[in-house]
Amino acid sequence: MTKPVEPKTVTPSVPDRLLAEATRLFAERGFERTSVQELVEAAGVTKGAMYHYFTSKDDLLYAVYERVLTMQMARLAEIAGNGGSVADRLHEAAADVVMTTVENLDDTLIFFRSLHMLSPGRQSEVRKERRRYHELFRSLIEEGVREGAFQDGVPADIVVNQYFGAVHHLGMWYRAEGELSGAQVGAYYADLLLASLRTP
Amino acid sequence: MTKPVEPKTVTPSVPDRLLAEATRLFAERGFERTSVQELVEAAGVTKGAMYHYFTSKDDLLYAVYERVLTMQMARLAEIAGNGGSVADRLHEAAADVVMTTVENLDDTLIFFRSLHMLSPGRQSEVRKERRRYHELFRSLIEEGVREGAFQDGVPADIVVNQYFGAVHHLGMWYRAEGELSGAQVGAYYADLLLASLRTP
Amino acid sequence: MTKPVEPKTVTPSVPDRLLAEATRLFAERGFERTSVQELVEAAGVTKGAMYHYFTSKDDLLYAVYERVLTMQMARLAEIAGNGGSVADRLHEAAADVVMTTVENLDDTLIFFRSLHMLSPGRQSEVRKERRRYHELFRSLIEEGVREGAFQDGVPADIVVNQYFGAVHHLGMWYRAEGELSGAQVGAYYADLLLASLRTP
Amino acid sequence: MTKPVEPKTVTPSVPDRLLAEATRLFAERGFERTSVQELVEAAGVTKGAMYHYFTSKDDLLYAVYERVLTMQMARLAEIAGNGGSVADRLHEAAADVVMTTVENLDDTLIFFRSLHMLSPGRQSEVRKERRRYHELFRSLIEEGVREGAFQDGVPADIVVNQYFGAVHHLGMWYRAEGELSGAQVGAYYADLLLASLRTP
DNA sequence: TATGAATGAGAATTCATTCAT
DNA sequence: GATGAATGAATTCTCATTCAT
Numbered sequence: 001m002t003k004p005v006e007p008k009t010v011t012p013s014v015p016d017r018l019l020a021e022a023t024r025l026f027a028e029r030g031f032e033r034t035s036v037q038e039l040v041e042a043a044g045v046t047k048g049a050m051y052h053y054f055t056s057k058d059d060l061l062y063a064v065y066e067r068v069l070t071m072q073m074a075r076l077a078e079i080a081g082n083g084g085s086v087a088d089r090l091h092e093a094a095a096d097v098v099m100t101t102v103e104n105l106d107d108t109l110i111f112f113r114s115l116h117m118l119s120p121g122r123q124s125e126v127r128k129e130r131r132r133y134h135e136l137f138r139s140l141i142e143e144g145v146r147e148g149a150f151q152d153g154v155p156a157d158i159v160v161n162q163y164f165g166a167v168h169h170l171g172m173w174y175r176a177e178g179e180l181s182g183a184q185v186g187a188y189y190a191d192l193l194l195a196s197l198r199t200p
Numbered sequence: 201m202t203k204p205v206e207p208k209t210v211t212p213s214v215p216d217r218l219l220a221e222a223t224r225l226f227a228e229r230g231f232e233r234t235s236v237q238e239l240v241e242a243a244g245v246t247k248g249a250m251y252h253y254f255t256s257k258d259d260l261l262y263a264v265y266e267r268v269l270t271m272q273m274a275r276l277a278e279i280a281g282n283g284g285s286v287a288d289r290l291h292e293a294a295a296d297v298v299m300t301t302v303e304n305l306d307d308t309l310i311f312f313r314s315l316h317m318l319s320p321g322r323q324s325e326v327r328k329e330r331r332r333y334h335e336l337f338r339s340l341i342e343e344g345v346r347e348g349a350f351q352d353g354v355p356a357d358i359v360v361n362q363y364f365g366a367v368h369h370l371g372m373w374y375r376a377e378g379e380l381s382g383a384q385v386g387a388y389y390a391d392l393l394l395a396s397l398r399t400p
Numbered sequence: 401m402t403k404p405v406e407p408k409t410v411t412p413s414v415p416d417r418l419l420a421e422a423t424r425l426f427a428e429r430g431f432e433r434t435s436v437q438e439l440v441e442a443a444g445v446t447k448g449a450m451y452h453y454f455t456s457k458d459d460l461l462y463a464v465y466e467r468v469l470t471m472q473m474a475r476l477a478e479i480a481g482n483g484g485s486v487a488d489r490l491h492e493a494a495a496d497v498v499m500t501t502v503e504n505l506d507d508t509l510i511f512f513r514s515l516h517m518l519s520p521g522r523q524s525e526v527r528k529e530r531r532r533y534h535e536l537f538r539s540l541i542e543e544g545v546r547e548g549a550f551q552d553g554v555p556a557d558i559v560v561n562q563y564f565g566a567v568h569h570l571g572m573w574y575r576a577e578g579e580l581s582g583a584q585v586g587a588y589y590a591d592l593l594l595a596s597l598r599t600p
Numbered sequence: 601m602t603k604p605v606e607p608k609t610v611t612p613s614v615p616d617r618l619l620a621e622a623t624r625l626f627a628e629r630g631f632e633r634t635s636v637q638e639l640v641e642a643a644g645v646t647k648g649a650m651y652h653y654f655t656s657k658d659d660l661l662y663a664v665y666e667r668v669l670t671m672q673m674a675r676l677a678e679i680a681g682n683g684g685s686v687a688d689r690l691h692e693a694a695a696d697v698v699m700t701t702v703e704n705l706d707d708t709l710i711f712f713r714s715l716h717m718l719s720p721g722r723q724s725e726v727r728k729e730r731r732r733y734h735e736l737f738r739s740l741i742e743e744g745v746r747e748g749a750f751q752d753g754v755p756a757d758i759v760v761n762q763y764f765g766a767v768h769h770l771g772m773w774y775r776a777e778g779e780l781s782g783a784q785v786g787a788y789y790a791d792l793l794l795a796s797l798r799t800p
Numbered sequence: 801t802a803t804g805a806a807t808g809a810g811a812a813t814t815c816a817t818t819c820a821t
Numbered sequence: 822g823a824t825g826a827a828t829g830a831a832t833t834c835t836c837a838t839t840c841a842t
Contacts, residue, residue, distance in 0.1 A: 030316050032232035036837060047838085048803045057837065112372065113313055116230045151395070158380075158388045161373055162366040169365025172312060180358075188358045195351070196396035214826085236812060247813085248828050257812070414805085430716045432632035436833060448807050451834070512772060513713055516630050551795070554788045558780075562789055565769025566762040572712065573761055580758075588758045595751070596796035636816060647817085648824045657816065 015053040017043040019067075022060045027106035027171075031061055031114045061114060062122050068107045069129045075100060076136055086144040090197075091190045093137065094163065098186035101170050109171035134160050141197065150197040163193055215253040217243040219267070222260045227306035227371075231261055231314040261314060262322050268307045269329045275300060276336055286344040290397075291390045293337065294363065298386035301370050309371035334360050341397065350397040363393055415453040417443040419467075422460045427506035427571075431461055431514040461514060462522050468507045469529045475500060476536055486544040490597075491590045493537065494563065498586035501570050509571030534560050541597065550597040563593055615653040617643040619667075622660045627706035627771075631661055631714045661714060662722050668707045669729045675700060676736055686744040690797075691790045693737065694763065698786035701770050709771035734760050741797070750797040763793055 012020070021043040025034040036057055040050050054060045079093045101108045115123060138160045144150035166189065174185065212220070221243040225234040236257055240250050254260045279293045301308045315323060338360045344350035366389065374385065412420070421443040425434040436457055440450050454460045479493045501508045515523060538560045544550035566589065574585065612620070621643040625634040636657055640650050654660045679693045701708045715723060738760045744750035766789065774785065 030232075033317075035835080037835095046803055048840095049801080051838075052801065112369075113316070116313070117232070153395075154388045154392055158385065159392065161369070162389055162392055165366035165369030165372070166362040167365070168369055168372075169312070169361070172315075172365070172368075173361055185358065188354045189362055192354055192359065192362055192396040195353075195398070195400075196392040198395070198398075198400075200395075200398075235810080237810090246828055248815085248830095249826075251813070251815095252826060252828095432630075433716070435831075437831090446807055447834080448809095448836085449805075452805060452807095457833070512769070513716070515772075516713070517633075553795075554792055558785065558788045559792065561769070561773055562766040562792060565766035565772070567765070568772075569712075569761070569765030569768055572765070572768075585758065588754045589762055592754055592759065592762060592796040595753075595798070595800075596792040598795070598798075598800075600795075600798075635814080637814095646824055648819095649822080651817075652822065 014043075014045050014049055018045065018050055018053065018060065019063055023064055023106045023110065026061065026064065026114065027109045031057075031110070031117045058117070058119055058122070061110070062118060064107055064110050065118070065122075065126050068104065068111055069126065069133070071104075072097065072100060073129070073133055073136075076133060080136055080140060085149070086140060086147060087149055087194060090140045090144060091194055093140065094190035094193050095183070095186035097164075097167055098170065098189050099182040101167055102174050102176070102182035102185065105171050105174065105176070108168065112168050112171070134164065137164075144197065148199065151199045159193075159197065163189075214243075214245050214249055218245065218250055218253065218260065219263055223264050223306045223310065226261065226264065226314065227309045231257075231310065231317050258317070258319055258322070261310070262318060262326075264307055264310055265318070265322075265326050268304065268311060269326065269333070271304075272297060272300060273329070273333050273336075276333060280336055280340060285349070286340060286347060287349055287394060290340045290344060291394055293340065294390035294393050295383070295386035297364075297367055298370065298389050299382040301367055302374050302376070302382035302385065305371050305374065305376070308368060312368045312371075334364065337364075344397065348399070351399045359393075359397065363389075414443075414445050414449055418445065418450055418453065418460065419463055423464050423506045423510065426461065426464065426514065427509045431457075431510065431517050458517070458519055458522070461510070462518060462526075464507055464510055465518070465522075465526050468504065468511060469526065469533070471504075472497060472500060473529070473533050473536075476533060480536055480540055485549070486540060486547060487549055487594060490540045490544060491594055493540065494590035494593050495583070495586035497564075497567055498570065498589050499582040501567055502574050502576070502582035502585065505571050505574065505576070508568065512568045512571075534564065537564075544597065548599070551599045559593075559597065563589075614643075614645050614649055618645065618650055618653065618660065619663055623664055623706045623710065626661065626664065626714065627709045631657075631710070631717045658717070658719055658722070661710070662718060664707055664710055665718070665722075665726050668704065668711055669726065669733070671704075672697065672700060673729070673733055673736075676733060680736055680740060685749070686740060686747060687749055687794060690740045690744065691794055693740065694790035694793050695783070695786035697764075697767055698770065698789050699782040701767055702774050702776070702782035702785065705771050705774065705776070708768065712768050712771070734764065737764075744797065748799070751799045759793075759797065763789075 018039070022034075022039055025039060025042060036047060036050065039057075039060075040047050043050075050060075054063070075096055076093055079089060079096060082089055082092070084092075115126060118126065138156045141150060141156040141159055145152045145156065170185070174180075174182075218239070222234075222239055225239060225242060228234075236247060236250065239257075239260075240247050243250075250260075254263070275296055276293055279289060279296060282289055282292070284292075315326060318326065338356045341350060341356040341359055345352045345356065370385070374380075374382075418439070422434075422439055425439060425442060428434075436447060436450065439457075439460075440447050443450075450460075454463065475496055476493055479489060479496060482489055482492070484492075515526060518526065538556045541550060541556040541559055545552045545556065570585070574580075574582075611617075618639070622634075622639055625639060625642060636647060636650065639657075639660075640647050643650075650660075654663070675696055676693055679689060679696060682689055682692070684692075715726060718726065738756045741750060741756040741759055745752045745756065770785070774780075774782075
C-alpha cells in the first residue's frame with residue numbers, strides 16, 4: 001500500500017531484488033560465505049546501487065530479520081485476538097507459526113543461524129522483539145492455565161521455549177519436496193503441544 | 201610405555217588445548233568470526249602446531265562435532281539398553297540429553313549454527329550420524345506405541361524432530377547462571393514429551 | 401569520446417604497469433620467487449588493484465604468454481604471406497623470430513621456464529597455439545621440399561623442433577650488452593637453418 | 601664400482617631413493633611445487649632422514665645437476681678423444697648428447713627449467729661446468745674449420761649455442777612413447793648440424 | 801541515482817627447517 | 822642414524838567499503 005505502483009510490475013525494485021537474493025544466498029551458503037559481489041551479481045545490480053539502498057551487508061541481513069519479525073508478530077497478534085476457546089486459539093497460533101515458518105524457510109534458517117553476525121545493537125533489538133512475541137504466546141498458555149484448561153506442572157516459559165525451539169529447527173530438516181505439507185506439520189506440532197498441556 | 205608421566209600433568213596436550221579453545225571461541229563469536237590467529241593465541245600454540253594436528257580450520261570444527269556425536273550416542277545407547285518400562289527409559293533419555301546439552305552448551309550452540317560451514321562431505325557424515333541417533337530415539341517411541349503405552353496420533357518421526365529441535369535450541373536461551381539447573385529443565389522437557397505421548 | 405587526453409600520457413595504465421613489471425620480475429628471479437607483494441610494489445599499485453584486473457598470479461603469467469604468442473604469430477603470418485622464393489621467406493621468418501625473441505628476451509625466458517606453472521588448461525592453450533605457429537613454419541619447409549629447393553632427408557617436424565628449440569634458448573645465453581645484435585644472431589641462425597636444408 | 605655391494609640389492613639406498621624421486625617430482629611438477637613432505641613420502645623415508653643426507657632441498661636439486669654434468673662431460677670427452685675424422689667425431693658427439701638427453705629427460709628438463717632456483721653460487725658452478733662442456737664441443741667445430749672440412753661463415757660459438765639450445769629443448773617436446781627413438785632423433789639432429797657446416 | 805576502480809586490512813594455509821629425544 | 826612435533830615467516834588471495842565521476 002505504501003509503495004507507488006511500479007511502471008514495470010514484472011521487475012521488482014532494486015531493494016526488493018537485493019533482499020530476495022540475499023535471503024536465498026544467506027540461507028544457501030551462509031552470511032559469511034556470501035560476498036557482496038556475488039549478491040549484487042545475483043540481483044543484477046551494481047555494488048554502488050546496493051550501497052545506495054543499504055548501508056552495509058549487515059544492514060541487508062537485518063532487513064531479513066525485520067521482515068520475519070514483523071510478519072510473525074502480526075499473525076500471532078491477529079490470532080490471539082480472535083474469539084474461540086483458549087485451546088483453539090493456541091492451537092491455531094501454534095499451527096500457524098509452523099506454516100509461516102516453512103513458507104519462509106530461508107528466512108527462518110537465517111534467523112537462528114546468523115543472529116550472531118548482526119551488530120550487538122541489532123542483536124538486542126531482535127531479541128527484544130522476539131521476547132515480545134514469546135510473551136504474547138506465553139500469555140495464551142497462562143490464560144489456559146488460569147482457566148483450568150491446561151495443566152500447570154511445567155512453567156509456561158519452559159513450554160514456550162521448548163515449542164519455539166522445535167519450530168526454529170524446522171529449517172534444519174523440513175523440506176518442501178518431502179511428503180508433509182507445512183499445514184500437516186503445523187497440525188501435528190500443535191496437537192503435540194496441546195496434548196502436552198492437557199490436564200491429566 | 202606409551203608415554204612417560206609428565207611433570208606437569210595439569211597442562212593438556214596441544215590438540216586438547218586447541219579443541220577446548222576452539223569450542224569456546226566458536227560458541228562465543230561464531231566459527232566465521234574466529235580467526236585462526238585468535239584461536240592459536242588463545243590456546244597458546246603456534247599456527248604451525250595447529251596445522252600439524254588439524255588439517256584445516258574446518259577440521260577443528262569437525263572435531264567438535266565428533267566429540268558431541270560420540271558422547272550423545274554412547275549415552276543414549278546405554279539408557280536405551282537399560283531395564284524398566286519404555287516410558288521410564290524414554291523419560292530418562294529425554295532428560296539426559298537435555299542435561300548433557302546444557303553441560304556442553306558451547307558444543308551444542310556450534311552444532312546447529314555452524315553445520316553449513318563444514319565441507320559438504322562432512323555435513324553428510326554429521327547428518328548421517330545424527331540420523332542414527334534419532335532413529336534409536338524413535339525406536340523407543342515406536343516400542344511404546346506398539347505396547348499401547350503411547351498414543352499414535354502423531355508419527356514418531358515428527359515427535360523426534362520436534363523434541364530434538366527443542367533440545368538443540370537450548371543453546372539459544374539457556375544460561376547456566378539462570379534459576380534452572382540442567383536437571384530441572386531436563387525433567388520439565390521430558391515431562392512435556394511424555395505428556396504429549398500419553399494415551400488420551 | 402572514449403577517453404579524454406590525459407595530462408600525463410606517460411603513465412601507463414595499472415594493468416600495463418603490472419604486466420611490464422611482472423615480465424621483468426618473472427624473468428629476473430622466476431615466477432615462483434616473485435611474490436605478489438614485490439610485484440605490486442614494483443608496479444606501484446595495491447594488491448587489491450592487481451586482483452581487480454587479474455584473477456590470480458597465474459593469470460598475470462598467462463597474460464605474458466598471450467602477448468608473445470599473439471605477436472609472434474602475427475609476424476610469421478605476415479612474412480609467410482609475402483612474395484619471394486620460399487628460401488627467402490623462410491630465411492626472413494627464421495631471422496625475424498630471432499630478432500623479436502631477443503627484443504623480448506624476458507618474455508621468452510619466462511615462456512619456456514614457467515610453462516609448467518600455468519594451470520593445466522592454460523598449458524594446453526599455450527601448447528595448442530604454439531603448435532599452430534610451428535605448423536605454419538613447417539608448411540614453409542614442406543613447400544620448399546616439394547619445389548626441390550630443400551633436401552628431404554630429415555622430417556620437417558624435426559627441423560622445426562630443432563630450430564625453435566634453439567630460438568627458445570636464446571634467453572639462456574644471449575645478452576643485449578654482448579657483441580652481437582639480434583639482427584646478426586638472426587642472420588646467422590637463419591643461415592645455418594638454410595644451409596642445413598640445402599640440397600646436397 | 602665405488603659402492604659396496606648392498607645387502608638388499610633390490611632396495612636402493614636412502615639417498616638414491618631420494619634422488620630418484622626428487623628427479624621424478626621436480627620434472628613432473630617443478631621444484632617449487634614439490635614439497636619436502638611429498639618428496640620424503642614418495643621416497644618412503646622421513647624428513648629427518650632426508651636432512652641427514654642432504655643439507656637442504658636446494659642441495660637435492662644440485663645433486664641432479666651434478667649427475668647430469670658429470671655424465672655428459674664424461675661421454676663427450678670420450679668421444680672427442682676417439683680416432684676418426686672430425687666430422688665423424690662431431691656427428692657422434694652430437695647424436696650421443698641427444699640420446700643421453702632423451703634417456704634422462706627428467707634430469708634435463710629440470711636442468712634448464714630450474715637453474716634459477718639454485719643458490720647464486722651453485723648457479724655459477726653449473727654455468728662454469730656447462731661452459732667447459734660447450735668449449736670442448738666448440739673445439740671440435742673449430743678443428744673442422746681449420747681442416748677445411750667445415751665452412752666458417754658462422755662463428756663456432758653461435759653454432760654451439762644453436763645446437764645445444766635445440767638439444768636442451770628436447771625435454772619440452774620429445775616423448776618416449778612417440779614414434780621416434782632417441783637414436784633416430786640424435787641421428788637427424790646430427791645430420792642437420794653437419795649439413796649446416798658443410799662447405800658449399 | 802548509479803558506477804566500478806581502487807583500497808587496505810586481514811584471512812587461511814604452506815613449508816623448509818630445527819631440535820629434543 | 823633417525824624421528825616427527827613444532828616453528829615462524831612468508832604466501833596468495835578475499836572482501837566490505839569508499840569515492841571521484
